[in-house]
Amino acid sequence: MNKLTSLFIFLGILSSWNSAAQNSEPVTPEFLQYENSKWVDSIMKTLSPDERIAQLIMVAAYSNRGEEHKEEILKLIKEQKIGGLIFF
Numbered sequence: 421m422n423k424l425t426s427l428f429i430f431l432g433i434l435s436s437w438n439s440a441a442q443n444s445e446p447v448t449p450e451f452l453q454y455e456n457s458k459w460v461d462s463i464m465k466t467l468s469p470d471e472r473i474a475q476l477i478m479v480a481a482y483s484n485r486g487e488e489h490k491e492e493i494l495k496l497i498k499e500q501k502i503g504g505l506i507f508f
Contacts, residue, residue: 471501474500474503475502475503476503477502477503478504479496479504481507483507493505
């Protein structure tokens, strides 16, 4: 098979693959699909816009720092209602 024939075969396969991809709906991976959770939705409805934004924030908490650091973290949890902590 010469190079020109190979090129035409490749272009034909590419063309049929492209048209098939355009005619089908995009596939969303299962782990990205949102399923309604009644519990989550009920909690989110009770939060103010500021509290919803705070739920997106994760704060670094260091185990080797003093009492002042611990109090600062507790204040963020109580007052800002942050969404999470990551411990270092």
